[in-house]
Amino acid sequence: MGRFLLRRLVHHLVLVFVAVTLAYVLASLALDPRSRYEGRNPPAPPAVIDAQLSEYGVNDEDPLPERYVHWMGGVLRGDFGTTVTGGSINDELWSRALVSLRLLVIGSVLGAAVGVLVGVVSAVKQHSFIDRLFTAVSFFFIATPVFFTAVLLKFGALQVNEAAGETVLFYTGYETPGLEAGFWGTVTDQVAHLILPTLSIALGLTALVSRYQRNAMLDVLNSDFLRTAQAKGLTRRQALYRHGLRTALIPMAPLLAYSFGTLVVGATFTEKIFGWHGMGEWVVDSITRDDINVTATVALFTAVFVLFAALLSDVLHAVLDPRVRVTA
Amino acid sequence: MIRQEPTTSRAPEGTAPLFEVRDLTVAFVGESGPVPAVRGLSYALSRGEVLGIVGESGSGKSASALAVMGLLPSSATVSGSVRLRGEELLGLSDRRLARIRGSRIAMVFQDPLSALTPVHRIGDQVAEAVRIHQGVSAAAAHDRAVELLDAVGIPNAAQRARAYPHEFSGGMRQRVMIAMAIANDPDVLIADEPTTALDVTVQAQVLALLETARRMTGAATVVITHDLAVVAGIADRIVVMYAGKAVESGPVVPVYADPRMPYTIGLLGSVPRLDRPGRPLTPIEGAPPDLARLPQGCPFVSRCPVNVPVCRTIEPALEPVARSDRRAACHRRGEIAFGRIGGAPVFPLPEIASAREESPRDGRPAVLEVRQLVKRHPITTGVVLRRRIGTITAVDGISFDIREGEALGLVGESGCGKTTTVMQLLELAAPEEGRVSMLGRDIASLSRDGRKHLRREVQVVFQDPFASLDPRLPVGDIIAEPLRAFGVSLDRRHGRVRDLLDLVGLSAEHANRYPADLSGGQRQRIGIARALALEPRLLVLDEPVSALDVSIQAGVLNLLEHLKVHLGLAYLFVGHDLSVVRHVADRVAVMYAGRLVEVGDADEVFGHPTHPYTQALLSAVPIPEPGTERQRTRILLDGDLPDPADLPSGCRFRSRCPLFARLPPERRRRCSDVDPPLEPRSTGDHQSACHWARDNPILPAGAGRSRTGRSDTD
Numbered sequence A: 001m002g003r004f005l006l007r008r009l010v011h012h013l014v015l016v017f018v019a020v021t022l023a024y025v026l027a028s029l030a031l032d033p034r035s036r037y038e039g040r041n042p043p044a045p046p047a048v049i050d051a052q053l054s055e056y057g058v059n060d061e062d063p064l065p066e067r068y069v070h071w072m073g074g075v076l077r078g079d080f081g082t083t084v085t086g087g088s089i090n091d092e093l094w095s096r097a098l099v100s101l102r103l104l105v106i107g108s109v110l111g112a113a114v115g116v117l118v119g120v121v122s123a124v125k126q127h128s129f130i131d132r133l134f135t136a137v138s139f140f141f142i143a144t145p146v147f148f149t150a151v152l153l154k155f156g157a158l159q160v161n162e163a164a165g166e167t168v169l170f171y172t173g174y175e176t177p178g179l180e181a182g183f184w185g186t187v188t189d190q191v192a193h194l195i196l197p198t199l200s201i202a203l204g205l206t207a208l209v210s211r212y213q214r215n216a217m218l219d220v221l222n223s224d225f226l227r228t229a230q231a232k233g234l235t236r237r238q239a240l241y242r243h244g245l246r247t248a249l250i251p252m253a254p255l256l257a258y259s260f261g262t263l264v265v266g267a268t269f270t271e272k273i274f275g276w277h278g279m280g281e282w283v284v285d286s287i288t289r290d291d292i293n294v295t296a297t298v299a300l301f302t303a304v305f306v307l308f309a310a311l312l313s314d315v316l317h318a319v320l321d322p323r324v325r326v327t328a
Numbered sequence B: 001m002i003r004q005e006p007t008t009s010r011a012p013e014g015t016a017p018l019f020e021v022r023d024l025t026v027a028f029v030g031e032s033g034p035v036p037a038v039r040g041l042s043y044a045l046s047r048g049e050v051l052g053i054v055g056e057s058g059s060g061k062s063a064s065a066l067a068v069m070g071l072l073p074s075s076a077t078v079s080g081s082v083r084l085r086g087e088e089l090l091g092l093s094d095r096r097l098a099r100i101r102g103s104r105i106a107m108v109f110q111d112p113l114s115a116l117t118p119v120h121r122i123g124d125q126v127a128e129a130v131r132i133h134q135g136v137s138a139a140a141a142h143d144r145a146v147e148l149l150d151a152v153g154i155p156n157a158a159q160r161a162r163a164y165p166h167e168f169s170g171g172m173r174q175r176v177m178i179a180m181a182i183a184n185d186p187d188v189l190i191a192d193e194p195t196t197a198l199d200v201t202v203q204a205q206v207l208a209l210l211e212t213a214r215r216m217t218g219a220a221t222v223v224i225t226h227d228l229a230v231v232a233g234i235a236d237r238i239v240v241m242y243a244g245k246a247v248e249s250g251p252v253v254p255v256y257a258d259p260r261m262p263y264t265i266g267l268l269g270s271v272p273r274l275d276r277p278g279r280p281l282t283p284i285e286g287a288p289p290d291l292a293r294l295p296q297g298c299p300f301v302s303r304c305p306v307n308v309p310v311c312r313t314i315e316p317a318l319e320p321v322a323r324s325d326r327r328a329a330c331h332r333r334g335e336i337a338f339g340r341i342g343g344a345p346v347f348p349l350p351e352i353a354s355a356r357e358e359s360p361r362d363g364r365p366a367v368l369e370v371r372q373l374v375k376r377h378p379i380t381t382g383v384v385l386r387r388r389i390g391t392i393t394a395v396d397g398i399s400f401d402i403r404e405g406e407a408l409g410l411v412g413e414s415g416c417g418k419t420t421t422v423m424q425l426l427e428l429a430a431p432e433e434g435r436v437s438m439l440g441r442d443i444a445s446l447s448r449d450g451r452k453h454l455r456r457e458v459q460v461v462f463q464d465p466f467a468s469l470d471p472r473l474p475v476g477d478i479i480a481e482p483l484r485a486f487g488v489s490l491d492r493r494h495g496r497v498r499d500l501l502d503l504v505g506l507s508a509e510h511a512n513r514y515p516a517d518l519s520g521g522q523r524q525r526i527g528i529a530r531a532l533a534l535e536p537r538l539l540v541l542d543e544p545v546s547a548l549d550v551s552i553q554a555g556v557l558n559l560l561e562h563l564k565v566h567l568g569l570a571y572l573f574v575g576h577d578l579s580v581v582r583h584v585a586d587r588v589a590v591m592y593a594g595r596l597v598e599v600g601d602a603d604e605v606f607g608h609p610t611h612p613y614t615q616a617l618l619s620a621v622p623i624p625e626p627g628t629e630r631q632r633t634r635i636l637l638d639g640d641l642p643d644p645a646d647l648p649s650g651c652r653f654r655s656r657c658p659l660f661a662r663l664p665p666e667r668r669r670r671c672s673d674v675d676p677p678l679e680p681r682s683t684g685d686h687q688s689a690c691h692w693a694r695d696n697p698i699l700p701a702g703a704g705r706s707r708t709g710r711s712d713t714d
């Protein structure tokens, strides 16, 4: 099993490298930091602009491979370079990463767990009212883009707050700036900020996972081995718990790995809409600012996040299913 | 109202039978109201007795077993009575029934890998069966599980108990199922298609094991199967089911010898038999009725050649046949005797031109010639960079040829390389090693045009008639497809489709239907018609009838025979059912671990097999006649095919060879040192690959004609 995971890790690392390289090349070709300097008033002499751009490593006159190797070399030493205005990326990176991770980790764990639960209940109670309700709701959220869900949630929160007469659910930022409320006060405040953005990315995931989980569970409910388990003397319920659930979870593991990509995209919208200063907001802003290094850095962060998620789902898969431990 | 079933008279007077099913009915929810699956089934069993329930798919045989165990989905309605030692089981709660399931009534299911939980270890699954019913510690249950696995013949039981189901072969998994079933010494053992989808050698092992299990536990046993030959070997009594009802019942010997219900007669007549190769089969025309729209009267009426007007109005009850403990559900059961009615056979023998043109084999041109064909598969590892870490030689230097108008049967257990061989041939690509020529042309030297031309001449019919037909196209288009590909004009296509439909025994109106509207047998006929569209000379038949019910299978086999004679086709027939191959093939090639071990004229190979493997294969094939079947001695093979990556030295069959086991040590050495080549045997071109080959007639028909093989000197 150790070797299996090691192989997967190497595999994922290669993919991360390819993804980041592509992101860097693409950003370098599409973004034009020079324009930011040329448009200045008073106009700066071209030589000065060139020198400035070269110093930041984003001069389009320098050969692309050279710039790429330079940036990559820095990254390997833990230096992500400078922003287009000369600030250090490293300074900003960690605080933003923490903000995004809080959203992504809680959102994905919550989304997947609730999705599995909803799927199992739907399958066991197939054709019942609750099954049909879950089906309708999840199709709604699968069909709805994240930004629409987010705006909807924001609107809902407004109603709640109005009804409550005070701000119960916050929809801007991830904490109240300058709040002095002691430890518990801070926690409550942060949770109140977290609820809406987390919901907006978790709902889509829940909806998707619950559909797949329902199908996987239905397969198991009709499976021969469940019948064998009952023939041995288990009641249907016991057979379901001891033999069915774990088997039904197996197809979820790879699904989760794939859905993290979409999750990150969703998080980008969510951060922008709820005013979270995370990685998603950063990448959107830096594209409009023609900032190559930041764009590539965020791509790297995303790739690494997806790598960990994929690795986690590999571990999960191997733990659940003895059949993959020997193959692959 | 409870009908008395006299077939229970085996139980000693005055005691209730051990296990009794009365008027069992099962209905499922259908689109428009309930659909019956079982319509009143009764039987009774005493200790140690074996009942065979025989029926085709949809006859209700499996539903009846699941109903007994309380394992049907809750949407099914069950009525009647099921009593174990007088205690009523129907209507018990799931909790109370669970206490009986697995301890007093145990069940063995058909195994397509799916009957064991994939994520739990084998040992744990067996131990669970022990723990549920016996209040023992986990450690004790585990020890008992290992004991049980050992008892059912799993080698290295203690170590193998830690394995998962996917690491076991089909036969081994079925042993595990039996181990779980006998874990608690059940009173009743129900085996639902216990050997379907297993190789014949493994089937023989499993049947022998079931017999041992019955003797160990003394359980009354119900064996549910579609295979009349299996029942002939192990059952004391038989119930034949049709359209949810028992239509004939009684002790096996008289029922097989003198069936009284036309359906039973038809079934027995449609099974190809290893011991009667020349006998034509009598197919039952038509298909079983749709249970959702059962006609009035006898359910068999539309397929019954001897029906009378009353059959259309009144459904015959299962009633005693003159002064015996047998019963049949037919209005004319009194008139029928030994398959005949008023002197004429109930199912007249079909006219089949079996007058094979007996021009000598050497005079006919070869359609396919294979010389030293080799096919290797690489074993690779790694995800990003694939590395080759070894090769498996799936086909290792086989040679055979097929002459015009001749059918070659290629047989062997699954994994022996026969499918790989067929796939390689169908590719029409130059083999890695060896030479293949079709119609006299070497495949390696063909141009693209030449290859395209050859494609017309070589067509294939696959096993699954449903999967190989495009469901969105009407039948006419499916058949015309190859014609269109070769640019035949629309007009000619229409005419040709009509001719082809006629040729395969369908009518012109079938051209407008879709595959979904057709029965399995009709679909397979469409598959054959499509293969024949381009007037090929060689037809590759890959298990063409193994997905069909026996009554349907017979019609397709007769059709193949007819086409061969009339069109002068050559067949390469791949099959796992040796009785079917015996029926179809003129010549046979027996394959083991990538090699041919015996080749020759079918009569020779089947009548006087000289290779120990062929002998074991043939001895494992059951024959649907209780008298004969019970007197046969089986040569049981141990274990499974050897791992192709790790073959034994010398003779590949050595690890399982029953003859090797009996040889004196100095002779054994030859087997382990020298790989035996194919060598000619006594007559004709009969060849086999064994140093100590000797003729050993396995089948009753060949008894008394035994001869000694040529190489029995050393």
Ligand code: SF4
Pocket (backbone or CB within 6 Å): B261, B262, B263, B298, B299, B300, B301, B302, B304, B305, B306, B307, B308, B311, B316, B329, B330, B331, B332, B333
């Ligand atoms: S009752 Fe009539 S239709 Fe049915 S099997 Fe007998 S003769 Fe045939």
Ligand code: SF4
Pocket (backbone or CB within 6 Å): B612, B613, B651, B652, B653, B654, B657, B658, B659, B660, B671, B676, B689, B690, B691, B692, B693
């Ligand atoms: S050569 Fe030896 S091991 Fe091989 S089949 Fe013959 S007797 Fe058996």
